Amino acid sequence: MKYAEVDSSTPVITELSSRVEDRFCTLRWRWPDGVQAVCIHKASAEAPVDGDSPPAGMKLYTREEYKANNGYRDRLDDIGLVAYTIFARLAEHGDTMLVRQKDGDNRIVVSAGKARIYYSILQKKGLFSKQKTVHMTITAEVPVGRDVLCYVKKKGGYPSGKEDGVLFPFVQDFAAGKSSLPPIEIGKEDFVRIFFTDGRKYGLYYELVPE
Known part of the structure; x- marks a missing residue:
């Protein structure tokens, strides 16, 4: 798994939003056309976000799961600020590629409470x-x-x-x-x-x- 080369035609995640209630965070976003799955990375907001390779420990989440659950719901077991990054997942020549968005529209920070x-x-x-x-x-x-x-x-x-x-x-x-x-x-x-x-x-x- 590696990052895809991004240009103006690359499908990207937009309109990412969050809602926290009773120690659960619900994420919603607009799916780009043709993308059937994403990889979701969760980390402390203080963790570095740059790197040449995709981070480890991501969760695969499909468009069908998103529709069934009306978003992505995750339990907040940590405290402080938590960052979620949603990577569009592409298949290219048999390889899995993730879209790294430099605009940051696929990343959101939420408070997990104190x-x-x-x-x-x-x-x-x-x-x-x-x-x-x-x-x-x-x-x-x-x-x-x-x-x-x-x-x-x-x-x-x-x-x-x-x-x-x-x-x-x-x-x-x-x-x-x-x-x-x-x-x-x-x-x-x-x-x-x-x-x-x-x-x-x-x-x-x-x-x-x-x-």
């Missing part, structure tokens, strides 16, 4: 102590890497962001489910909050929810 990360922070202060003990708990719907979250300590009030105080990284990954972290000691005028290390990046994949 996994929730719940966190709780409990502070305990002794009657005559100059310090207080902080207990942090993370409850994640999916495994979360240690580089996703951090906690910030600020004197005199709760920090409003990761730059508003002293930032501390976490030293271990978080498994799916509840993780109780070792307690830490802070000054009695200090306050702690948990943030994403990169809100723009990780906010596409996770939702941080206080308990």
